[in-house]
Every structure is written in C-alpha cells, then in structure tokens.
C-alpha cells in the first residue's frame with residue numbers, strides 16, 4: 309500500500325452550536341481520484357477546504373507526506389495544491405493573463421510563463437481564446453480557463469468542487485473526458501466533489517459518502533455503488549441501482 313499523501317486525524321470543525329465536520333481519520337493516496345458525495349450542507353466543501361489547507365481545523369491534525377502541517381509549514385504545503393470551484397472566479401483580463409497569473413505571482417520568467425500558458429491552453433483547447441476577455445466567455449470556456457489556471461501550477465493535488473455542475477451535458481462530458489486524460493497523464497492526485505453519480509463513476513476510483521459532517525462510507529467507487537451501507541443507500545441507493 310502506498311503511503312498516504314494527506315491524512316486527516318481527529319478533525320473537528322464546529323460552529324458555535326453544532327459540528328459541521330467530524331473525521332477521526334481519513335487518507336488521500338497519491339495518484340488516486342477520490343470522489344466526494346453527500347447531500348447539500350453535508351460538509352463536502354468543508355472537507356475539501358480542510359484537505360486543501362484553505363482552512364486550518366480548530367481541532368485535529370492534517371499530515372502531508374507523513375509530516376504534521378503546522379502554522380509554519382502551511383503556506384509551503386498549500387502551494388503544492390490547486391483548487392477549481394464551480395464558479396470560475398476569473399479576473400477581468402484576457403484568458404492568457406488569467407492563466408499566467410499564478411506563475412507571475414511565483415516570479416517565474418516571462419519565457420517560462422508564456423511557454424506554459426501556450427501549453428495548457430492547447431491541452432484545454434482554448435488557444436483560440438487567448439486574447440479574449442475572460443468575463444465574456446461561455447460557462448464551458450470559463451471552466452476550461454479555470455482548469456488551465458489550476459493545472460499550470462503543476463499541483464500535486466487538484467481539488468475540484470463541483471466544477472461541471474453548471475454546464476450543459478455535452479460540454480460537461482467533453483470537459484470530463486479532457487480533465488480525466490490530463491490528470492491521468494500528469495498523475496495528479498484529485499479530489500472531486502460532485503452531486504452527479506455518473507460523473508463520480510466515470511472519474512474516480514475511490515469515493516466517500518459524507519452526511520452530517522461524517523464520512524459514512526468510503527471505498528472503491530465500484531464497491532460503494534454496488535454495496536452501499538445503510539447510510540449511503542439512503543442517499544444514493546435508488547440512483548445507483550439505476551446505473552449499475
């Protein structure tokens with residue numbers, strides 16, 4: 309078994325009056341695509357933000373490659389991750405500039421930045437949009453820019469929080485195919501939140517079902533879909549039977 313890349317241990321995140329995430333232990337393994345599903349408000353985004361170190365948990369520990377992430381190391385570790393959300397949050401500049409911004413902030417040379425921007429625009433089939441203002445893009449185009457902007461950072465882990473949920477079906481299918489090819493070619497570990505069982509089934513090898521801030525079942529995607537436990541069945545049961 310491979311050493312986990314990220315381990316969450318005894319994580320507790322609570323608001324004043326209730327727990328929103330409670331995870332005794334959860335591991336993310338290098339090279340895997342992990343799906344996260346659960347009802348609205350279950351804690352999926354909170355789990356993603358905790359693993360991506362966007363929020364440090366009030367209680368509990370995050371380990372990265374076996375080392376405890378501390379206030380001191382958090383920025384350095386976070387730099388190895390990239391996050392793409394449902395809203396692409398592009399800046400009011402061209403597509404090229406949007407994709408370049410992460411490397412600019414890392415003070416890379418103009419030559420390196422241009423080469424990498426060209427490469428990732430090609431991969432995501434948006435080279436023809438290079439000079440276009442990002443705020444004028446369609447939803448599908450904007451999401452391609454968003455993903456190029458994440459992948460140009462060559463992240464060790466790519467976190468995707470419902471990136472395709474607002475896209476029409478053909479656009480979504482094409483983008484899913486493209487991103488699956490990219491993460492497998494680059495061997496990028498991926499955490500993928502989705503409400504869509506077909507997306508999870510297509511994209512992930514392992515999945516976790518989260519409800520009420522707790523992981524109720526985790527295992528290979530095929531196994532969770534074919535043998536959901538009582539919690540998972542209450543959420544995906546009917547639907548997974550239709551698909552399997």
Ligand SMILES: Nc1ncnc2c1ncn2[C@@H]1O[C@H](COP(=O)(O)OP(=O)(O)OP(=O)(O)O)[C@@H](O)[C@H]1O
Nearest residue numbers: 323327328329346347348349350351352353354355
């Ligand atoms: N900063 C916060 N302060 C207070 N409550 C919060 C905060 N962030 C999240 N919550 C609450 O924690 C719970 C989990 O939220 P989270 O966004 O993680 O759920 P989710 O599973 O991603 O939901 P959805 O599918 O609707 O996006 C929700 O009830 C939410 O209202």
